[in-house]
Amino acid sequence: MSDTILSLKGVEKHFGSFRALGPVDLDLRVGERLGIIGPNGSGKTTLINCITGVYRPDKGSVHFQDRDISHIEAHKRARLGISRSFQIPRPFTGMTVLENLLVPLDYCQVDGSKEERARSVLASVGLSGRISDPSEKLTQLELRKLELARALVGNPEVLIADEAMAGLSEEEIDEVLAILFALNKSGVAVIMIEHIMHAVMRFSERIVCFETGRLIATGTSSEIAENPLVQKVYFGE
Amino acid sequence: MRKTSILFIAGIVIVLALGFLLPWTVRNPFYFFVGYVVLQYVTIATGWNILGGYAGYINFGAAGFFGAGVYLSAFLFTTFGLPLPLCILAAAVFGAVLGLLMGYLTLRIQGVYFAIATLGLVVVLETIVHNISALGGASGMAVYGPRPPAWSPGPSQYNFTIMLVIAVAAVSLARFVEISWIGRGLRAVRASEDAAECSGVPTLRLKLLACALSGAVLAMAGAPYPFYTSFVEPVTAFSLIIGLNAIAMPLIGGTKSWAGPVLGALLLASVQQIATVTISSELNILFVGLVLIAFVAFAPGGLSDLFGRRQGRAKS
Ligand SMILES: Nc1ncnc2c1ncn2[C@@H]1O[C@H](COP(=O)(O)OP(=O)(O)OP(=O)(O)O)[C@@H](O)[C@H]1O
Ligand SMILES: [Mg+2]
Numbered sequence: 126m127s128d129t130i131l132s133l134k135g136v137e138k139h140f141g142s143f144r145a146l147g148p149v150d151l152d153l154r155v156g157e158r159l160g161i162i163g164p165n166g167s168g169k170t171t172l173i174n175c176i177t178g179v180y181r182p183d184k185g186s187v188h189f190q191d192r193d194i195s196h197i198e199a200h201k202r203a204r205l206g207i208s209r210s211f212q213i214p215r216p217f218t219g220m221t222v223l224e225n226l227l228v229p230l231d232y233c234q235v236d237g238s239k240e241e242r243a244r245s246v247l248a249s250v251g252l253s254g255r256i257s258d259p260s261e262k263l264t265q266l267e268l269r270k271l272e273l274a275r276a277l278v279g280n281p282e283v284l285i286a287d288e289a290m291a292g293l294s295e296e297e298i299d300e301v302l303a304i305l306f307a308l309n310k311s312g313v314a315v316i317m318i319e320h321i322m323h324a325v326m327r328f329s330e331r332i333v334c335f336e337t338g339r340l341i342a343t344g345t346s347s348e349i350a351e352n353p354l355v356q357k358v359y360f361g362e
Numbered sequence: 363m364r365k366t367s368i369l370f371i372a373g374i375v376i377v378l379a380l381g382f383l384l385p386w387t388v389r390n391p392f393y394f395f396v397g398y399v400v401l402q403y404v405t406i407a408t409g410w411n412i413l414g415g416y417a418g419y420i421n422f423g424a425a426g427f428f429g430a431g432v433y434l435s436a437f438l439f440t441t442f443g444l445p446l447p448l449c450i451l452a453a454a455v456f457g458a459v460l461g462l463l464m465g466y467l468t469l470r471i472q473g474v475y476f477a478i479a480t481l482g483l484v485v486v487l488e489t490i491v492h493n494i495s496a497l498g499g500a501s502g503m504a505v506y507g508p509r510p511p512a513w514s515p516g517p518s519q520y521n522f523t524i525m526l527v528i529a530v531a532a533v534s535l536a537r538f539v540e541i542s543w544i545g546r547g548l549r550a551v552r553a554s555e556d557a558a559e560c561s562g563v564p565t566l567r568l569k570l571l572a573c574a575l576s577g578a579v580l581a582m583a584g585a586p587y588p589f590y591t592s593f594v595e596p597v598t599a600f601s602l603i604i605g606l607n608a609i610a611m612p613l614i615g616g617t618k619s620w621a622g623p624v625l626g627a628l629l630l631a632s633v634q635q636i637a638t639v640t641i642s643s644e645l646n647i648l649f650v651g652l653v654l655i656a657f658v659a660f661a662p663g664g665l666s667d668l669f670g671r672r673q674g675r676a677k678s
Contacts, residue, residue, distance in 0.1 A: 179556050199559040208560070215557035217550045219618060228550045231543040232562035275561060 127191060130155045130314055131176065131207070131283055135185035138171050138338075146171045146338040148185060153283065153316065158309055160329030161318045162349070164358060168338035169318045170212055173285050177209050178202045190282075204232055206282030210272035210289050212318075216260035222247065223256045225271060226278045233279040246278045250304055266297050273301070277308055284308060285316040290324055298324055326350065334358065370537060374530055381526035385519035394522035396635045398590055401525040402583055403631040406604065407611035407623035408532045409579025413461075413572045414609065415617030416545055418552035423464070423480035424608030426487045427457050427577050429599035431584030433497055436505050436594050441496075446508055446589070450528065453585035454578040461577020465570045488600040502595030505588040521590045528586070532579045536620040539575065548572055580608070603647055607631070610654045616664030625665055 129152045137147030146168040153159055161169050174180040176187055178199030186195040194202055217225045226243035235242045247253055250270040255263065263271060269289055276284055286305065290298045302324060309315050319325040325332060326346040334342040334355045342352045349355055385394060406424060413419050431453035438444040438452055460483075468479040492500050510520035539545045547568045550558035559565050588594045607630065615626025630653065634646050661668055 177560050179560065198564075199556075200562050200564045203560050203562040211554075211557060211560075215554040217553040217557065219549050219553060220546070224546065228546055228558070228563060229561040231546060232564075279562065 128155050129153065130157075130190060132188040133172075133176070133185065134188070136172070136175055136182045136187065137184040138168075138175055138180055139183050144338055146175065147182070149338075149340055151333065151340065153314055155282075155314060156309065156312050157314050158328055158330045159314070159316045160325040160332040160346075161316060161335065162320070162322070162325055162332060162355075163335030166337075167335040169335055170287055171338070172335070173209060173287055173316075173318065176202075176285065177207055200232070203229070203279075206280075207285070208276040208279065208281035208283065209285040210269075210276045210287055212287040212291070214265075214268035214272045216263065216268060216271055218259075218261045220260055221257050222252060222260055222263070222271060225260050225275055229275060229279045235280065243278060246274050249307070250274045251300065266293055266300075269293065269301065270304075273304060277313070281313060283314045283316065285318070287318045288320065289317070290319060290321050302328060364541075367541075370534075374534065378527070378530060381523045381530075382513065385515050385523060391516055391518040394518040398518070398522045398525050399635055400628060400631040401522070401529045402587070403607055403611060403627040404529045404624055405525070405532045405583035406580060406608050407615070407627040408529070408536045408620065409576050409583060410608040411576075411612040411617055411620075411623040412536055412539055412579065413569075413576035415612050415623070416540065416548040416552065417569055417572045419469075419569065419572070420477045420609065421480045421576065422477050422605055422609070423483035424580050425600045425602070425604040426480075426484040427460060427580035428584040428587075428604050429484070429491070429596070430460055430487055431457055431581030432587045432594055432599040433491055434581070435585040436503060436588035437497060439508075439588065440503070440505055446524065446586070450524075450582055450585040453581045457581025458574040458578040460581065461573040461575070462570055464577070465573030469566065469569050469573070484600055484605065488596050491596045491599070498595070500596060502593055504593050505591075507589030507592060517589075521586055524586050525590075528582055532582065533620055533624060535575065535579065536623075539572075540620055544568065544571065603650070606647065606650050606654075607634075610650050610657075612664070613662075614653065614657050614664055616666030618663075619666060622664050622666045629665075 131153040133149055133151045135148045135150060138145050149172065163169055171180065175182045178197060182195065186193055188194065189205060189207060194205065217228060223243055226246060227239060230239040230243060244256065247256055250273055252267060252270055252274060255267060260271060273286065273289060290301050293301065298321065305315055305317065305328065317325055317328055329346060332344065332346060332349040333340055334349060336358050341354050341358065342349060344352060406428060410421060410424050414421055434456050435449040435453050438449050464480065464483055468476050491497050497503060507517060510517050514520040514523060547558065547563045550561065550563050551565050551568060555565050584599065611626035611630050612623040614630060615624065616622030630650065637645060637649060657664065
């Protein structure tokens with residue numbers, strides 16, 4: 126198997142006559158930490174939706190572990206190991222925090238008991254104290270942690286975090302970063318979509334920048350920081 | 363097994379035992395005549411809630427399923443002399459197929475549009491029945507029910523016990539759905555379809571399953587109706603009040619758990635029965651409408667939520 130785990134080839138997404146994304150070519154390596162930046166409306170979330178199967182791209186194809194998954198339904202992609210958190214947290218309201226994690230666990234295999242797995246993941250994100258609380262009672266930080274916990278409880282191969290740190294304080298950002306670093310250490314490739322520059326820069330081995338649906342720059346953190354195209358997008362002329 | 367499951371099963375055994383014994387101890391058949399309707403609504407509310415409550419898909423077409431069950435059962439019995447249990451089973455299967463069909467045609471559309479489409483189902487089915495002369499068309503058909511078996515003292519009591527068994531089966535099914543992975547998946551669907559899908563939940567298949575189960579229970583609720591009334595006609599089989607009650611009862615009792623629809627149906631159906639006898643059946647719809655508005659406005663979580671909040675406050 127190649128060391129590319131996820132690969133997008135000429136992916137495009139239109140809403141009516143408006144092209145929100147693409148064409149995009151992008152590869153993710155096994156165990157890589159990839160940052161995605163770009164101004165509001167540049168197509169980052171649309172890209173994630175095309176990868177996870179929430180949207181079907183109008184053109185191009187998505188490959189996972191050398192297999193074309195373009196026509197596979199979202200829940201099957203999730204079961205293959207592509208996992209995500211949502212930009213605006215979407216807890217399963219009407220359920221406890223623990224039960225939120227049991228949902229993905231209903232559809233995957235884990236070693237040992239599922240409830241134990243859920244508990245240990247909740248402990249790893251610092252939600253142990255909230256296990257039997259209804260998910261609608263969580264704070265913003267806790268909701269973001271729940272998003273992450275739910276996304277990683279099924280042992281994904283790729284985790285995509287869509288602005289997991291928006292609205293958090295510096296300490297809280299550090300907490301979330303630590304969770305993502307630890308996850309990556311265990312071999313999971315992580316795609317981080319983020320507006321908080323210092324966090325993406327610190328986290329990512331490679332960063333890509335989007336503007337109006339197109340990939341305009343690729344490089345390491347320092348390369349991206351010095352890229353004139355990126356500077357133009359963020360700071361104008 | 364969970365402690366609550368043991369309690370539930372014990373409760374069922376007691377209810378069933380009462381259903382078979384009470385007809386021999388309570389002399390007045392009128393109670394069973396009225397009790398039948400209450401139990402019918404327990405079944406309807408429970409069936410509706412599997413899709414409407416757990417998955418959050420509001421079905422305005424409960425009367426369509428109910429009526430389909432009524433007519434299929436009446437037809438199979440009068441034409442082929444099928445025994446009552448088989449008529450009920452056939453109605454359940456038919457309701458499930460109807461539910462699948464409705465789900466398949468409408469589930470891809472969301473929310474409001476789904477609800478509107480379900481309304482159409484009632485109209486379509488009623489029109490079909492109107493035009494089939496083998497079913498009596500608009501003027502209806504008489505059904506002479508089976509003789510009550512030796513274990514039941516009379517027809518009213520017999521119908522009552524049959525309806526009770528159906529209601530118990532429906533509630534057990536609803537509870538099973540609720541506490542299993544099915545209910546968990548449906549609740550996830552209700553909260554966010556995209557998040558459910560991205561967590562591995564096959565949302566479309568689960569919703570179709572909910573449609574089928576809900577349809578089966580709703581149609582099953584109608585299966586003994588021909589024997590209860592001895593006469594079926596489209597206007598009553600597809601009546602507006604059925605569709606309205608199917609929604610109102612779970613909303614009043616609470617949609618999150620199986621107990622909500624049961625509670626709502628027991629309360630509302632009993633009040634309606636008393637009102638029908640003492641005031642007028644015409645006022646029924648007005649009454650349900652007003653109660654529904656009151657609950658949606660002041661207690662959207664239903665009675666179980668009200669009780670829950672009380673308790674929560676008392677504890678903390
Ligand atoms: N479902 C949709 N229907 C129509 N237009 C959409 C839809 N989803 C996204 N868009 C449009 O596509 C463009 C890209 O949106 P997208 O959400 O991918 O941006 P983003 O990079 O994630 O932005 P942000 O940083 O604000 O999250 C935007 O112009 C948005 O308005
Ligand atoms: Mg976005």
